[in-house]
Amino acid sequence: MSYHNGAGQSAPLQSYEEAVEWINGLIPFGIRPGLDRIKALMEMLGNPERRLKFIHVAGTNGKGSTCAFLTRVLIQSGYSVGTFTSPYITKFTNRFQYNGEDIPEETLLRLANRLYPLVQEIAGGELGSPTMFEVSTALAILYYAQESVPDVVVWETGLGGRMDVTNIVHPVVSVITNVGMDHTDILGETVAEIAGEKAGIIKPGVPVVSAVTQPEAVKVIKEAAARNRSTLYLAGEQFSYRRLGGDEEGQTFSFSGPFREAEIRIGLQGEHQCANAACAMMTLEVLRHYMAFVIEKEDLNKGFLETRWAGRLEQVGSSPRIVLDGAHNPEGAESLAKSLPQIYEYRKLNLMMGMLANKHHEPYLKHILPIVDTLILTEPDFRRKMDANALRNIVEQIREKYAKQTLQIIIEPDWKNALELLKSRTEAEDLGVVSGTLYLIADVRSSLLGLSDAEKGW
Known part of the structure; x- marks a missing residue:
């Protein structure tokens, strides 16, 4: 039995559970680097990603926390925000959030049914089947471009950057939190090679914010920024931060950037969260200074203090x-x-x-x-x-x-x-x-x- 989804054709997926099962069923196709399949999907849909403002976040550690800080402060400042993250910690719908709320199950089902025939069509051709992560990314773009339409989308890379599916978008600012030895089987064996993959999210003329520290990684990112004529805001150079102290409730750090200085208190624990929060702060400063985002001091402070991120200290x-x-x-x-x-x-x-x-x-x-x-x-x-x-x-x-x-x-x-x-x-x-x-x-x-x-x- 099949019901109709309003467009006259019957929908292949009957329930939220079936939709998630179908998407997760694509896992055996693995993580296949390359943007051909996602580009094909986007073209079939009329390139909805071009209508959105993205903050693209890459890095070995700290991506999720940085996305959480950005999301919380922007929502607190009155903006509507889409947040796409992975992996999720309690439920599949966690990946696709709008103003801190998961995508409704019925919306996910409807969008999965829109993608289903397109995925089958691509799978039948020379590109092979889109992967689980590619279909999830396409679903996120549809959700933000055609359903919720947020002012800005906080967009976390899945793996690496250069060949990551999320790199289909042209962001308003790119963020590279840090570089470390992870997924070396796919991204490369050295810090410089991994930095090269992360630097792949740098786009012509789009400002970049980073807290990368290793000299060989800094060199790679500076070269990529110069090649793309992108302004780079690097921790320790264009902006700096220093942890001032903390307790079991949170910690405080000082931030000094090209546009202002601030003392910021965060509820997230661990010295590394000061680096992530400083990265988020510099990103917000870029939005405020160059893109006319209005972020008042009290909203900034409240947003940083109230940011929570599951499963991190x-x-x-x-x-x-x-x-x-x-x-x-x-x-x-x-x-x-x-x-x-x-x-x-x-x-x-x-x-x-x-x-x-x-x-x-x-x-x-x-x-x-x-x-x-x-x-x-x-x-x-x-x-x-x-x-x-x-x-x-x-x-x-x-x-x-x-x-x-x-x-x-x-x-x-x-x-x-x-x-x-x-x-x-x-x-x-x-x-x-x-x-x-x-x-x-x-x-x-x-x-x-x-x-x-x-x-x-x-």
């Missing part, structure tokens, strides 16, 4: 105290190891972690092991999970050099049992931390906060 329990952090690469682990003793006072640190099989686990562990008392190794409920015993083997190899002599290691592949172990072992003066892949964080967060309709994924 997020305390989700007080008895026992449990903190979630989706640090899944070496840079994330370094930030986490630095932030925990800075923010919290504790006697013992109990860490539960689970990883995907495609990551650099040894450098991650080198950063985090020195501060851990009990390590609980588990496995995310996801197809590319890393075997907990394989993770233990890596820990054992580097244990002598990096871990405390008293480190206790527990293997519990079932994450639900692992979480119960973490809770029971974390006493009042201890701190429990769950870290690793966001696929694990998503499940643990839903379990601790009692979210029933949690889905998760890329």
